[in-house]
Ligand SMILES: *[C@@H]1O[C@H](CO)[C@@H](O)[C@H](O)[C@H]1NC(C)=O
């Protein structure tokens with residue numbers, strides 16, 4: 001039973017055809033892999049997932065590209081290749097070309113996976129020992145991160161260990177390694193890769209600290225000046241209003257402080 005399952009799995013994998021990875025938005029050319037000999041009324045088809053017809057050629061009568069593929073698929077009558085333009089992720093699937101005459105022969109089979117390019121990657125220093133001989137870096141992407149520790153002895157560094165968080169993007173890999181005195185963080189999948197690179201000797205150089213105290217004093221100054229301005233304006237307006245009211249010999253008593261109350265909000 002178990003063996004049959006394994007055999008079934010293997011057969012399933014084999015039946016998938018040549019793996020092809022292609023980046024979203026690019027064009028994909030699928031060529032026939034076996035020589036094609038067509039006789040009158042033989043039918044050559046390109047199908048996806050054994051269910052969707054892309055193109056159908058009835059030799060030597062007519063070639064029909066399916067309605068949903070008309071604007072984005074090109075079929076070569078000469079060599080029977082199929083060009084899919086601007087592929088999207090939903091175009092992933094098993095593409096099979098077959099010729100049916102007396103019997104059906106498969107002449108091409110591809111397992112196509114359309115992938116987005118990987119996102120950018122960032123290398124940051126998490127820990128630096130006081131003597132700078134041990135450094136832990138974090139290599140992170142939008143949805144995963146990996147940390148890695150290197151022990152350095154003057155110019156030579158070695159990888160000591162690390163841990164990784166689960167990579168959510170399927171098919172992508174995230175790697176951090178040493179090369180030529182630099183730490184390289186590499187995010188890649190079958191169609192693209194991004195990297196961040198930093199020299200080992202630059203990793204433990206602490207950036208010149210912008211004084212936090214200086215910053216808060218600057219802020220405090222702004223606050224003080226603004227509050228002062230508000231109070232001054234309030235005073236001016238109050239005096240002005242009081243004077244006006246006095247001149248008009250007011251009938252109602254509306255205290256000018258309300259104005260300041262409003263101003264404060
Ligand atoms: C088949 O035809 C297409 C379209 O004309 C062309 O791009 C491709 O290179 C051809 N393939 C071979 C093997 O000649």
Ligand SMILES: *[C@@H]1O[C@H](CO)[C@@H](O)[C@H](O)[C@H]1NC(C)=O
Pocket residue numbers: 048049052089090091092093094
């Ligand atoms: C083929 O099947 C796969 C998996 O079931 C699906 O994701 C894909 O969209 C299908 N492709 C087409 C063109 O229908």
Ligand SMILES: *[C@@H]1O[C@H](CO)[C@@H](O)[C@H](O)[C@H]1NC(C)=O
Pocket residue numbers: 153154
């Ligand atoms: C590392 O460098 C220091 C000074 O530059 C030197 O004294 C020491 O011997 C070096 N250590 C090794 C293992 O090379």
Ligand SMILES: *[C@@H]1O[C@H](CO)[C@@H](O)[C@H](O)[C@H]1NC(C)=O
Pocket residue numbers: 180
């Ligand atoms: C290592 O760095 C040196 C100098 O920067 C450069 O000449 C050399 O090509 C680099 N080697 C590799 C394998 O990157």
Ligand SMILES: *[C@@H]1O[C@H](CO)[C@@H](O)[C@H](O)[C@H]1NC(C)=O
Pocket residue numbers: 173175186187188193195
């Ligand atoms: C990144 O890693 C992948 C897989 O490990 C590798 O194929 C690719 O060449 C690397 N890219 C760079 C720029 O080092």
